Amino acid sequence: MYTVAFLLIAFGILLVVVSILVLVGKSCDVGGEGCGRVRGAGVIMIGPIPIIFGTDKKSVKTVLVFALALTVAFVVWYYLMLR
Secondary structure, eight states, X not given: OHHHHHHXXXXXHHHHHHHHHHHHHXXXXXXXXXXXXXXXXXXXXXXXXXXXXXXXXHHHHHHHHHHHHHXXXXXXXXXXXXX
C-alpha cells in the first residue's frame, strides 16, 4: 500500500509539473487567436460524498463522471475491506 500511495503522489506531482510546462509553452498575445476562455471544475470528496464546482456545464459534467466513478470505487473498496 505504501508503494501504491508513493506512486500516486509522484504521478500527481509529475502531472502538475507537465501541465505547468505546457501552459508556459503556449503563447497568448493579448486579444490573439491563441487565447481562449478559461474553463475549469473541481471536486471535494468528503468521505463518499462529492462536492462539485465549476465554471461551465461541460467541465462540471466531466468532473461529475469522475466523482461518480471515485464514489463507486470507494464504496466497493469499503465493502471488500469489511469482508
